[in-house]
Amino acid sequence: MLVDVDRIRAALYTSQGSSSDFDLNPSLKLPQGHISRPAAVLIALWDRPTGARLILTKRASHLQHHPGQIAFPGGKVDAGDANHEAAALREAHEEIGLASDQVQIVGRLPVHETVTGFLITPILGHIRDDFKPTPQAGEVDEVFSVPLDHVLNPDNYCIERRQWRGEWRHFYAVPYGPYYIWGATARILRGLAERLGQ
Incomplete structure (x- = not known):
């Protein structure tokens, strides 16, 4: 299976709402008065000879936040970012060496709220050219890919x-x-799987 951009784009416009770490944990609450910080991640879809794949990173083990965890390329939205798409592309360039002109933006998933106080906007992008991942020294231990079929x-x-x-x-x-x-x-990927109906 290769990336079907039109099918994915159509699936993004279904009526399913946002997701949250609180979906499975209704008793957990953020501190009163807490203001969540905006963030954006890139769900980078990549056609390979073996089929469509999705790029993920393993965060460096010495980081203060989420050390050693598996994550999408992404991070906080900076004041200089024009929008969430720009933030996701900037972070992907910094973290895995993916140039913005190599990515066709397909669309967005709804915002995901985390228990750590972020409002994450997942941006779906299709890598158009051949790409050699370059992990950001000190931030990313590994860049790898998983079959899109697996997460769907x-x-x-x-x-x-x-x-x-x-x-x-x-x-x-x-x-x-x-x-x-x-x-x-995993929750964001689950939302993508629910939209694509597999």
Whole structure:
């Protein structure tokens, strides 16, 4: 299967609403008066000889926030970013060496709210040219890809739990080989799978 841009674009306009880390954890609350910070991530879809794949990163193990976790390229929206798409493309260039002119923006998924206080806008992009990932030194330990079919199959998802700030927190996970994809990344991918109806 190759990336079907038209099908994905059409699926993004379904009526399903936003997602949140609180979907599975209604008792968890952000502190009163908390203002969530805007962020954007790039869901980079990539045609390879073996089929459509999706690019993810493994964050460096020494980072203060989310060390060693699997994530999309992305980060906070800066004041200089024209929009969320620009932020996602800037971060992807910094983190994995993907130039913005190599990406065709397909659309957005609804905003995802995290328990760590971010409002993440997932931007879908199709990599148009051949691309050699270059991990950002000190920030990214590894850039890898997973088959799009794998993350679009609901049977590959499970709900797990762990303690966080003294409470049990439930989350989606979609493991792939040695990679444990969980939390906001897995929830966003689950939303994509739900829209594409597989």
